[in-house]
Amino acid sequence: MSYRIFLPLLLAAALPAASARAEDFAIDPVHTRIAFQISHAGFSRPIGSFSQASGHLSFDRKDWAHAQVDVRFPLSTLDLGDADWQKKILDHAFFDAQKYPEAHFVSTKVEADGEDSALVTGDLSLHGVTHPVTLKVKLNALARHPLTFRRTAGFSATGTLSRKAFGIDNWPTVVGDEVQLILEVEATRTHDEHTDKDAGNGQPH
Helix, strand or coil, X not given: CCHHHHHHHHHHHHCCHHHHCCEXXXXXXXXXXXXXXXXXXXXXXXXXEECCCEEEEEECCCCHHHCEEEEEEEHHHCECCCHHHHHHHHCCXXXXXXXXXXXXXXXXXXXXXXXXEEEEEEEEEECCEEEEEEEEEEEEEEEECCCCXXXXXXXXXXXXXXXXXHCCCCCCXXXXXXXXXXXXXXXXXXXXXXXXXXXXXXXXX
């Protein structure tokens, strides 16, 4: 084998192959939900949620360190199970959603934390404040969806944040400061070149 042929092959073998396998996914707004739990005067820990998330992620299950996440969701989708209570929370005393209509999370660091799990740290922008938040993320599945035949990634994630850190500090004797986050996320590969070819057999990919 000549030197001119051998050198390119050697360089290709030395490159980090894992990063080349990263896939791009779009967040599925129908099957993605951002929920939170917070103390209500110490009596209970009611759960609220947001929907209609949008954004994208780049992911390779063998190379978590190069994963990237960028997600937004409108605060107007808040669901607390009561219209009056939702109106109060979206008002200026809490989220001030008219002035700050959405939340935005962008990952800054991803560290593998076991098989198919990772710690994802990123900047969360909420209520006009940007603050770091770390999520513990579990990959549930990475396969072709049985109904859409599109390559789909599914994740569950948990984390905590301080509402005071984002300047949301009203009613401290009624509403707790620590907020527990529970996220269920599905994302669909944006350029699924095998979809048309494989759609007929529905085989996982």
